[in-house]
Amino acid sequence: MASVIPQTEPFIREAVQANPALLSPDEGGISLRARMQCLVYAPFKAVVQRKKRVRALAGGPFLMVLDGLDECDNKDEVQELIDGMLAFFNENPLIPLRGFITSRVEEHIHSRLNVPAVRLDNLVDHCSDEDIATFLYILFEDGCRRNSVVRAYVQQHGEWPTPKDRRKLVGHIGGSFIFASAVFKFIMGVNAEGSHATTPMDRLPLALKMNPGLDGLYAETLSRSKDLPHFSEIISTIALLQAPLPTSGIAELLGIQTYEVVNVLVNLQAIIQVPGIDDIPVTLCHTSLRDFLTTVSRSGGFFAHPSHHVRIVLRCLEYQLRHLRKNPGLFIGSSERMLVDAYYASKYSAFHLNHGRGCFKLSEYNSAIHLCREALGIQPGNPSLIVALGNAVNYRANQTRSLMDFDEVVSLFRKALELPPLPHSDRSGSLGRLSSALVYRYRHTRTIADLQEAITLLREALELRPPPHPTRSESLSLLGNALLDRFERTGAIPDLEEANSLLREALGLPDPYRSLTLRNIIVSLQSTYNKTHTLCHLQEAISHCDELLTSQFVGHRDRAGWLRKMASLLQMRFNATGKKEDLAKVTALEEEATQLSASSAEPAGVVPFGATPLRSR
Template sequence: MSPSPPALFQNAHDTNISGNPQFNTAGRDIVVNVHESRSSARAALPDLLRPVSDATHTRAGHVPRCDPGTRLEVIAQIRRWLDGHDNDKRAVVCWLNGPAGYGKSALAQTIAESYAAERRLLGSFFFLRGAGERSHISRLIPTLAHQISLTVPGAKPLIESALEDEPALLGSTVSLAHRLQRLIIDPIHLNTSRVSCSSEDVSSFVKKQVVVIDALDECDNKVEMADFIDVLLSASSGGTPLPFWILLTSRVEEHIRKKFDSSEARFLHRLELENFDARLDIKVYFQRGFGCIYDQNWRIMQSIPKPWPSFRDLTALLDKAGSSFAFATTLIQHVSGDRIPDKALQRLLASGVNGLDSLYEQVLSSASWTEDFCQILGTIMVLKNNESISFFSSLLSLHHQEVICELLEVQSIIKIPGDDNEPIMLYHTSLRDFLTTKSRSKQYFIDPPLQHLHLAIHCLKHLAEYPSKDFFEGDVAKYACFNWPRHLLLGFQEQELNVDETIMNSLVTLIKNLLTFQGKTWYNTLQTFDFYKKARMLNYVRDGRDLFQVSYCNYQMVITLITCIRHCRGQLLQRISLSNLNKLLISVK
């Protein structure tokens, strides 16, 4: 009797074979054929879409929403339209507009949360300048598509199928209109047609679904936002209308207004916040806010008679606030942050503060305006993303406590996180507009180009102080590695011709030091970036060189940047594929 063959994987352990394996024996050999199924090889949908989680109504952190008992008239009108009770039933797009600080984002958040609770919200996106991908329109449709895959039964496989059929669907070569159609409109249409219920139920299902997109004006690309509005209006007025209703909010900025005033917008529902009297709502907000301040400081406030503020003072505050909830919120935060709230309130009343700009001036007048404070505040204003206390302290060579202490005096307008690794944020983006517009901020003006030059210096200093290693590691070092040329270019692009020679000489010295002492580390780190990011970085250097040659005639800087390009080319020749080499060299010619 022949001996039995040895058992497969005898004495083996920790063995894992995925897919659908087939085992065949040929003598002493074992042949394993693994047939990977199409579905198992496919990346998960969230990995493909890469949704921006902090752009939705479920985001963490400071989230503005309407206080209970406020904005009831506006909310009622929005709901009347969304629920199909408005006279203009053909309009599936609503544009809610108003000036800065009128509470558009709070209304959008409140509506989104309300319809989510009723399971009638398809998705939401809240744009925010200076918040990374939240300001990029390229992330809008993928983020909405991901939410729809979770909220609409049966939509997920349809979205997956669309991405499988068109791998380039999320790329820049595909139009916004086509991406919207394939990832948003088609999955809802197709899913609805498969619902096995009466036509009346289907109609109810479709009509009551809602999409909320807030702060179109906070998108960093005005041209693409205008194109997106065109796409929406075209889709909403076509033969097959949008299978959902969409609420949009924004300021009345020119690139947005033009689109909503066009002939394509004939089926647009408009709501203008300036047509609503917010005085009673702000009064409710003031009474609740000041009541909390009084209760939290009862030991100090016990000698102050109620009601506080007095009727006269409250009337004066309402006159100053107008319809600006941003003013009301900032004022409450400023008073609550003072050790003696009533004195802070009386100072504000006596100062002649009237409107958001003058309130910003009042808050900023109490700041120290030390060199560190100016550097921190200026950096907050020009960084593309909201960064943490740890990031600021490392990049600006400050202790964590110094960053916190410098910002404490302006915490009514800038949110200081409780965790050093959480981002510092503006309570309202109008502060950035105020501080970077000289005619408004006057002595508090922050000059963005000059601030970019200071940031380039800080980036280069950070790299110079980095211990000798093969790679720059950590968020701050990688940021400095990639962004010093960007800050350099942005700084000199908009500067006048009388550039401070001290700044110029510092930059030349620091760049030379980088190439001399940390050049290899810099080049190695660049290789960890994707191809297009490397090309962008080299473009910054090239454009900076051209800028100096044309405008500034600073020979040392031109030579330094040319040297920088040559070094990069020499290193990249050894490391990138031949297929990409020509593209990269063309980009830095």
């Protein structure tokens, strides 16, 4: 300060001469608050009170910046520092001095700064993708100019990274400048020693799969609240929600008090955005936190198990029913503004029902069905409630194999399809649900009419999802799988050929359930090879099985079965070609399959809503 405002220098010198301990942080027992008062506030105030012209203040107030306040280890001193600063400004409201503090949102800091005299601003609200894009542009411009390999590549191929690759990087980085820097260094090989076997161009696609490297921060931060009541339920809920909810919505969903949610989250503000206002959603500071919490090998005791979906869906259904009893017209034709948690319960209960399948006990399915029946009794013509009941009965039927349940599912989905659609409803989705129910029933009863109707409905659904419809891949996969069923029943080669074509197209599209499509096409291609003995079909099946095992089924509970499938495909190729390398791989695959335990560390994947799961063959 003395270098910028020389007039303060005599006052600072006088203070130090009067008490030399002011310059010795570890001596004299003088608090940080007292040091700031003697060395900053008092000298500055003395200069201002002399009412002489100060050049540094000609353009406006003097700005004092405290950067990275959260990095100070002594929380008590930090709080004293803030208290002293606020006290000085309260006593001197007109003084031309301002404080600018940057910090992560730690509770010991936020609790002191959350007062009327302080203007709080969340940088997450201002750190846009454009900021990250500009940051990367500058880094790559400088890095590429210095790298002879990249310069040679650019001369031959043009701009690198391409605008498309830059957009992908920005999306993957998720607003974190720290992660952006780490990604750049990885791509350019900044921290690697010696010569590189790969080029920056090779490493760029690998960077899109990079873990941000924040697991240590996540584990350390979460441990602050792990012993508090409801910690696991609150964190699992935040991780598994399809859309963010405010603290009051999370509390309502879990049947606890809002203050109990806040009590857990206040210690976690370094990684979770906790708004000071109750109706603003709780969000994650970086998307990788959700990946961390939903991957048991990374999160350990903090893992958000898929079984928590069961509790969420039951609470959603209970909450929805409670509001329907208060206002029978709430979800259709009501002018009343729906509460955010009521909206969430009505919109996303199906999501949690689907993602919790495999974790439900029969009694829990029964509870869900009972709640759906009660809600439907209040609004008997609501297609959404009919579908909700149909989904719940459908999943129970898959567990119990009850023909009565299968019949009810078909009846409910047929009724939902025949009712006038609600605004923004998806007829193709309704067709898919009914067709899947018919396929399930066909497999139980072997009534060919069910399968024929399902294929007809699936063809109509596919026509309603022309390219580039975002869920076209799901319709392609479902129709292809139904045609495989009919091929097994009739032996009609055209069905098999069409199934291959549909499934190939599905694999060429973005597909959140790619592993399901891969499993289907492997079986389809194997059947084709068995019929035609054309080696290219077997080669294609092996290629898809390799992808399934290397990228889709790592740690999956079904991995052992697909290792054996790969072994059988390689055995078939050995029988056809005599290639000895295949025989060696067969032995290794069978040994790995034998060593795997029956249950895997990672949960199995979830198939699309209404999708037809792979059959045992």
